[in-house]
Amino acid sequence: METMLSVKNLGKTFKGKKVLENISFDVQKGEIMAVLGPNGAGKSTTIRNIMGIMYPDEGSISFRNYQEIPRNMIGYLPEERGLYKNVKVMDILLYLAELKDYPLKDAKERALTYLKKFNLEGKENVSIEELSKGMGQKVQFIASIIHEPELLILDEPFSGLDPVSQELFKDEIRNLADQGTAILLSSHQMNLVEEMADRLFMMHQGQKVIYGTMDEVKTEYANFKCTIKGKNDITILESLPEVQRVEQRENSSTLYLTKDVKPTTWLKHLPDQIMIQELIFDRITLHEIFIDIASGKKLIEEAGAVNA
Template identity: 40%
Template sequence: MNTVEVQHVVKTFADKVAVDDLSFSVAPGEIFGLIGPNGAGKTTTLKMMMDIIKPDSGEVTILGEKLSEATKNKLGYLPEERGLYKKQRVLDTIVYLASLKGMSERSAEEKANRMLEQTGMLPHARKKIEELSKGMSQIIQFIVTTIHDPQLLILDEPFSGLDPVNTESSIKMVLDLRNQGKAVILSTHQMNQVEELCDRILMVNKGKAVLYGGIAEIKSRYKNNSVRLDYEGELGELPGVTDKRVYKTHVELFLDDKTSPQQLLEYLLSRGIIVNRYEIATPPLNEIFIKVAGESNE
């Protein structure tokens, strides 16, 4: 059973179609990327999943049923616009919000202390929220979102504003949840993190699905006929190569339609070129994002 099933969902506001016949699923133990330009319909989709707003038509099921109060306790939601009780102490805040998700005070406090220690935040447990830096506050918000062991975690721009250390701590927590069989939906503009973390993605634009599938499959679908080469020697003119881009660690060679990567490799070796690395190049996800967004705007 999929953790999330969204089927033919439509949502309009006045005369604007925010989400237009959107369908997708999210499996247990999967990090699923929901991406798209600003105003594409991502946040509206997340709000319908959380039952904050209702779809005009279509259906959303979470853990095999429509969202109920019992199901909501199995969800963790980290909104893009975050807020904690600034005058309250860190530990008290976590325990109180965990109790709203059905945890006892004792178990909430025990787990809060454990998670604070894991993230290096235990020395700040007695501080007020307003005494924390922005990055520290976001770590606390992340703990609040995950402390009740949700089956589904919905993260909207979770790493925005975090320094590298806190980003790494947050990423580790997300990966731990996936390894425990939880489903994670990640909505972000940071394509490098989507590429690093996500198993599958859905890209929406103007409320419609424009790209859906596994990261590796999508990158393969949009690949150029090009190779990445790290070498020693003089390349000179290469038959079948139409263009060349030089990077610090390698060159990317673009081939014509008649030349295969295997043919080029054989030619390089016959010329005595020392090949340290040779691989078929796939475009970064950010490049695909820009291409697909442009095509869907035409």
């Protein structure tokens, strides 16, 4: 698979504080790569370095054979939206396409196609300030892809969208990846990331904590858990084999299990006195892994590290 973006040993210091340290990852053609981390982890600084908005103190960023990404080959949806509010939708889309040296005729055709796809047909002559937040988000997304970029950076693309619009965005992001666009995705909505990402790079305090394919991350970090609905004594649950810890809420208990547990064998050891109204056996989610790292609990450290 062709590597489109390569970030190597990135380092950045602000006022004596190291905000990025030895950050390295690749994004392949047709891949959705998620960059995750809590606020202040260094995600925005990493993206700004890739975009050329700022420059790293250490390391390198390359795009295919270019040492600096050609502006007409990159699309960017920023977290902070920035469309001119008193400009008409079509005018702003064509203007931004022109800045990327994209043919005007093709830009207009693509704009009309995407406006229809995103249920904005007939809005081309409406000013940005007249649109709802969700509609404005759709226009900003169209602006980021109108020039057919080879690399697309999406920073919190689902913010402000209702569930129906989220599905539209997810479908289009997948479609772009299928067409060969390399996509770098940053989002705090872990459930959507877990559905979409091929690989992920998780940061904390400017450093890498997880890097690998989604399957590798799930295998390494997502130990099994068993959720039992029913009122049970926590001491009995904690005494069960291969239980690392138990969390209880009202009449529900979640048992976090060791890495090498065999689900079918483990279930046979449940004693008869345990009250089970409902039982769910699955792996911990990406959301739980994120919370664990962001909160500093470090409960998953025993699982090892992913360095794909």
